[in-house]
Amino acid sequence: MKKVFVLDTSVLLHDPKAIFQFEDNEIVIPYAVLEELENKKRSLDDVGRSARQAIRFLDQLRERGQLSQGVCLPNEGMLRIELNHCSGDPLPLLSDIKLADNRILAVTLNLAREDERPVILVTKDIAMRVKADALSVMTQDYYNDKVNLVPLNDEVVVMELKDVEVDELYQKGQIPLKETILPNSCVRGRLTDNSEIPLISTSDGTKLINLHNRNKNYWGIVPKNIEQTWAFGILSNPEIKLVNLMGPAGTGKTLIALASALEQTIQQELYSRILCARPVIPFGKDIGFLPGEKEDKIRPYMQPIYDNLEFLLRPKQDKLRDKDSESILESAVDLLKKKRQLEIEVLTYIRGRSIANQFIIIDEAQNLTAHEIKTIITRAGEGTKIVLCGDPDQIDHPYLDKESNGLAYVATRLKGQSFYGQVGLVKGERSELAARTAELL
Structure with missing residues (x-):
């Protein structure tokens, strides 16, 4: 089932191309978001640059039709500008409807009541997600630019070394690998007595280079641990x-x-x-x-x-x-x-x-x-x-x-x-x- 994604201003300021990242679903941009982009566009920093870029993208889409009625996107999705309508009293008592965040929440809540499809508010603002959840509105972060960062220790390769290989490492400075690994990988060479030496793979991943016998003085600084030795290497x-x-x-x-x-x-x-x-x-x-x-x-x-x-x-x-x-x-x-x-x-x-x-x-x-x-x-x-x-x-x-x-x-x-x-x-x-x-x- 196709979904309806309501974009908060923070998403467009973070990534102006976000309107093209939701596949064939419908994208809704509340009118309050346009007003916030208008207020940010004169800023000379990256926020202003993102606001201007987002406005340019929307201006280009006007050639495909009227934005308030919905226009087709290159990925077969649809984008629509939604006015800040309020059917009934969707927000809690004493909520200030003049605040842009509350108007965006009101639009999302009304769409969720009127549309049979799932309606999801996408925002980078944590407080906005908390308020949306309190109103029983489905909400999520913008995930398109998120990556799965592996813990630092998990990136290191541990390799058991034989005495013959250790001798070759100290004599020649490097040894060939039986199987290639990722280029420039940090490797813990574990000796038979359980001690370790810092190694690094070559740029083609076919050899291991010994960093232990390299020059240990870099502008008067000596590495204090194996990670710093890798860094200098x-x-x-x-x-x-x-x-x-x-x-x-x-x-x-x-x-x-x-x-x-x-x-x-x-x-x-x-x-x-x-x-x-x-x-x-x-x-x-x-x-x-x-x-x-x-x-x-x-x-x-x-x-x-x-x-x-x-x-x-x-x-x-x-x-x-x-x-x-x-x-x-x-x-x-x-x-x-x-x-x-x-x-x-x-x-x-x-x-x-x-x-x-x-x-x-x-x-x-x-x-x-x-x-x-x-x-x-x-x-x-x-x-x-x-x-x-x-x-x-x-x-x-x-x-x-x-x-x-x-x-x-x-x-x-x-x-x-x-x-x-x-x-x-x-x-x-x-x-x-x-x-x-x-x-x-």
């Missing part, structure tokens, strides 16, 4: 152009990425510049407009990156300093920026750029949508490496969750590609206090 592989570092706070994602970037850019000169960026989403109540130039405005949002850079660069500040440097108080971070070897930017300004031969680090990538992640990755030119860092369990974006954020989207869709590698960092190494508090609280 993947980051230092030039064949892997896209790296996904996932894990909770304190596991070293940003520090490892920056240490590898400095090693390969400053020391080895494999890349011309380091580009660090993160989405501007404040934690807690926003403090409002910030004074100063662009550099001054973005500094508070970029402070976690500055903290890690200053920690990494302080021991080598004298070596990086020019002999004719005017200020002895000038920080190593400022020196690298002056030499154009380091750029710290907000993601707002990355759209439209073509970035070649750079080491790009995107921090807090779990707060990006799948569309935003795609936009960032497609900025990469020849010789560029992109590293995504984030925690899928720590999301501040109002319309994203663990299964629909861009970080999880990349992990699910690109796994198995020869140019892609991912590592799940699980052990907190920031400090004993941070690790124990994260565990107990």
